[in-house]
Amino acid sequence: MPRFAVLIYTEDSAHALDATDEDLAEPNGHGEALAESGALRAAFAFTPRAMARSIRADGISEGPFVDAPQVVAGVYVIDASDWDEALAIAATNPEVRGRGGVEVRLIHSGGASDA
Numbered sequence: 001m002p003r004f005a006v007l008i009y010t011e012d013s014a015h016a017l018d019a020t021d022e023d024l025a026e027p028n029g030h031g032e033a034l035a036e037s038g039a040l041r042a043a044f045a046f047t048p049r050a051m052a053r054s055i056r057a058d059g060i061s062e063g064p065f066v067d068a069p070q071v072v073a074g075v076y077v078i079d080a081s082d083w084d085e086a087l088a089i090a091a092t093n094p095e096v097r098g099r100g101g102v103e104v105r106l107i108h109s110g111g112a113s114d115a
Helices: 021-037 083-090
Strands: 003-010 040-045 053-056 059-062 071-079 101-106
Touching: 003 083, 021 040, 021 071, 071 083, 083 101
Parallel strands: none
Antiparallel strands: 003 071, 003 101, 040 071, 053 059
């Protein structure tokens, strides 16, 4: 079955180190619903953009690699039979109802490392 990555774009991640259960209720609830559906294979929530570090040939800088109004706040991997199913699953992300959105990418190869 094909695997798809769903990249979550928003103004910033809700997953600050001091985030409360209330702050995380909606995104975590969505993750739990995906897990219960059987489609979810992996999920990662990123910390806010201020904690990112970017590396280029001229050195390391603070912040995300691309300075844009929205950043990648997290990513999850789903199994879906085809693009239509993947897009339907991804469209349930809470960011789609807000000012953010998601990007869906078919995964070519790769996987978790045991190292």
